[in-house]
Amino acid sequence: MRIVFFIASLPEDELHRHQFPLGPGYVGAWLQREFPDLDVRITATPDEVIALRPDLVAISSVTQCYNQARQVAARVRCELDVPVILGGYHISALPQRLDLEFAAGVLGEGELPMTELVRCFRETGAFPAARLAVVPGICWREGSGRDDVRINPQPPRIPPDDLPRPLRNISRGARNIVMFSSRGCAYRCEFCASTRHWGRLRNHSARFFVDELKDLVRDYDATSIYLLDDLFFADRNRVFAIADLLAAEGLRDRFTFHGFTTSNLAEDGLFDAARRMGFRSIRFGGETGSDRLLKRMKGSWASVASHQRCIDLGLAHGLEVSAAFMLGTPGETVEDLDLTVEFLERNRGRFRINGLYLTTPIPGTPYWDLALAKGLVSLDMDFDRLNIDFGKTMSFDIDRCIYLNAENVPLETVGRYYALIRDRFAMVDHGTPPAPVATAVAAGETACV
Ligand code: B12
Ligand code: SF4
Structure with a gap:
C-alpha cells in the first residue's frame, strides 16, 4: 500500500x-x-x-x-x-x-x-x-x-522521546537543517495557535536531542541547525544539560544553532549556556513597544523591559538577536504605535526586525473568535485572505486584509506606520533561516540593521 x-x-x-x-x-x-x-x-x-x-x-x-x-x-x-x-x-x-x-x-x-x-x-x-x-x-x-x-475525543499525547526521527527530503551537507526538540509552548498568546494545537509543552530530553544531532551528523554531515521549537529555552536546566552533553561528547564546536526564545527568559546563565552549545542567533516575539498592549496580547509575564534586556544580554553574549512585530492588534492606539516606533528607534542597529505583520485572526485563537463576532470572517470565507505576509511582499493589500482594530485606529493609519517602519528600519523575511555558517556573524560582532 x-x-x-x-x-x-x-x-x-x-x-x-x-x-x-x-x-x-x-x-x-x-x-x-x-x-x-x-x-x-x-x-x-x-x-x-x-x-x-x-x-x-x-x-x-x-x-x-x-x-x-x-x-x-x-x-x-x-x-x-x-x-x-x-x-x-x-x-x-x-x-x-x-x-x-x-x-x-x-x-x-x-x-x-x-x-x-x-x-x-x-x-x-x-x-x-x-x-x-x-x-x-x-x-x-x-x-x-x-x-x-x-x-472524536483526542488520544493521549505522545511522550516526545517515543517519536522516531522524522522523514526528511534533504541531502548530505544541507545547510541549516531544521529540527524540533519539543512540541508546544509554555505560553498562550492571544494571536497564536500553537498552544491550543499542541496542549502542554513537551520537551525531548537532552539525551534524545543530542542523539538526534549525532544522527544528523551521520546522515547529513550537519553543522548548522535551525531549531523551530516555539520556545527552545523554556527549560533552562535542559539547555545546561545539552551544553554539557555536547562538550562531553566532543561536539562542542560542531554546530551553530539558531532558535526561538521569549524575552522574559533572557538571563546571563542561560545565554552563556546557549553560547557554549553553539548558538549564533536568537529570535523572540517583539510584537509591540507598548507595555500595556504587550501584556494584553501575551500575558502579564511579557514586558518591554524584558525585550530590552533580551537584546542587551544577547549582544553582550555575542548572539545575533532578531524579533518580529505586529501592527493593528485589537485595543492598539496611535500612542501604542508610536511606542513601537520609539522602541525600534532606541534599538536601531542593535537587532534585526525579522517580520512585521498585520495582526491576523488565525483560526483556533481568541482573535479568530473576535473576528467571527465582528462578522469579519466565517467558515465559508476565502482563506487566502488570511495570508497577509508583510515580510515577503513588503506591502499589504488594504482592500483584502482582515483588520481587527478599526474602532481604535483607521487601517490607513496602520498602513502609514507599516510603510514608515519598513522604510526606516530594514527587515528580513521571517521564514528565511539565518545566513549559512561561513557568512554568519562571528562572536562579539553584530550584523544588525
Ligand atoms: C516552521 C514553521 C514554518 C516554516 C516551515 C519551515 C520548514 N521547512 O519546516 C515556514 C517559514 C516555511 C512557515 C511558513 C508558513 N507558516 Co508556519 N510555522 C512553522 C512552525 C513554527 C512549526 C511548524 C512545524 O513544522 N511544526 C512541527 C510539526 C511536527 O508539526 P505540524 O506540522 O503541525 O504537524 C503535526 C500535526 O499538525 C499533524 N499534521 C500536520 N499535517 C498533517 C497531515 C496529515 C495527513 C496528518 C494525519 C497529520 C498532520 O501531525 C504532525 C505531527 O504530530 C509553526 C508553529 C508550530 N509550533 O507548529 C508555524 C505555523 C504552522 N505557521 C503558520 C503560518 C500562518 C505560516 C504561513 C502561512 C506564514 C506565511 N504567511 O507565509 C506559511 C505557510 C507555509 C506552509 N505551507 O506551511 C501558523 C499556522 C496557523 C494556522 N492556524 O493555520 C503557525 C501555527 C504559526 C502560528 N503560531 O500562528 N512556517
Ligand atoms: S510565546 Fe510564541 S509560540 Fe508561545 S504562545 Fe506566544 S506567540 Fe505562541
Whole structure:
C-alpha cells in the first residue's frame, strides 16, 4: 500500500523546495515503524501526487494554504478516486468545517489517529462509519452532508522521546537543517495557535536531542541547525544539560544553532549556556513597544523591559538577536504605535526586525473568535485572505486584509506606520533561516540593521 503526503504551500514558499515542514515527516516515520511494508512518500507538487498513483492521499495544510489543499483533494478524487485525509493546523482549528473532498480530518498531534486510519484502510479498503466512530482525534462525516460532521475525543499525547526521527527530503551537507526538540509552548498568546494545537509543552530530553544531532551528523554531515521549537529555552536546566552533553561528547564546536526564545527568559546563565552549545542567533516575539498592549496580547509575564534586556544580554553574549512585530492588534492606539516606533528607534542597529505583520485572526485563537463576532470572517470565507505576509511582499493589500482594530485606529493609519517602519528600519523575511555558517556573524560582532 502506498500513501502520499502532500504539503499544501504558498506559491512563494521557496523554503519548501529545500526542506519540507516536518509534520508529515513525523507522521510518515511513525507509520513506517507501525507498518514496515507501507510505502510512504512526501511531496509539495500536485502533479507528483497523481503520478505516484497512491492508494491513500494525506494532505497537510495550515489555514493560509487551505484553498490549495482543497483543490488538490478534488483533483485526487477526480483523477485517482482514492480517499483523502486532511491534517494540520487548519482542520485542527476548524474541525466542524470538514469539506466533502476529505474522508476524515486528523486533529492536533497526527501520529496516533493516522495510525488507526491507516490500519482501518488496510483492513477494510475503506473508512466505514462504525470504524471511524472509534478512532480518537479525528473529525469525520456520519452522513453525506456537510453538517453531519462528528468530532472524536483526542488520544493521549505522545511522550516526545517515543517519536522516531522524522522523514526528511534533504541531502548530505544541507545547510541549516531544521529540527524540533519539543512540541508546544509554555505560553498562550492571544494571536497564536500553537498552544491550543499542541496542549502542554513537551520537551525531548537532552539525551534524545543530542542523539538526534549525532544522527544528523551521520546522515547529513550537519553543522548548522535551525531549531523551530516555539520556545527552545523554556527549560533552562535542559539547555545546561545539552551544553554539557555536547562538550562531553566532543561536539562542542560542531554546530551553530539558531532558535526561538521569549524575552522574559533572557538571563546571563542561560545565554552563556546557549553560547557554549553553539548558538549564533536568537529570535523572540517583539510584537509591540507598548507595555500595556504587550501584556494584553501575551500575558502579564511579557514586558518591554524584558525585550530590552533580551537584546542587551544577547549582544553582550555575542548572539545575533532578531524579533518580529505586529501592527493593528485589537485595543492598539496611535500612542501604542508610536511606542513601537520609539522602541525600534532606541534599538536601531542593535537587532534585526525579522517580520512585521498585520495582526491576523488565525483560526483556533481568541482573535479568530473576535473576528467571527465582528462578522469579519466565517467558515465559508476565502482563506487566502488570511495570508497577509508583510515580510515577503513588503506591502499589504488594504482592500483584502482582515483588520481587527478599526474602532481604535483607521487601517490607513496602520498602513502609514507599516510603510514608515519598513522604510526606516530594514527587515528580513521571517521564514528565511539565518545566513549559512561561513557568512554568519562571528562572536562579539553584530550584523544588525
Ligand atoms: C516552521 C514553521 C514554518 C516554516 C516551515 C519551515 C520548514 N521547512 O519546516 C515556514 C517559514 C516555511 C512557515 C511558513 C508558513 N507558516 Co508556519 N510555522 C512553522 C512552525 C513554527 C512549526 C511548524 C512545524 O513544522 N511544526 C512541527 C510539526 C511536527 O508539526 P505540524 O506540522 O503541525 O504537524 C503535526 C500535526 O499538525 C499533524 N499534521 C500536520 N499535517 C498533517 C497531515 C496529515 C495527513 C496528518 C494525519 C497529520 C498532520 O501531525 C504532525 C505531527 O504530530 C509553526 C508553529 C508550530 N509550533 O507548529 C508555524 C505555523 C504552522 N505557521 C503558520 C503560518 C500562518 C505560516 C504561513 C502561512 C506564514 C506565511 N504567511 O507565509 C506559511 C505557510 C507555509 C506552509 N505551507 O506551511 C501558523 C499556522 C496557523 C494556522 N492556524 O493555520 C503557525 C501555527 C504559526 C502560528 N503560531 O500562528 N512556517
Ligand atoms: S510565546 Fe510564541 S509560540 Fe508561545 S504562545 Fe506566544 S506567540 Fe505562541
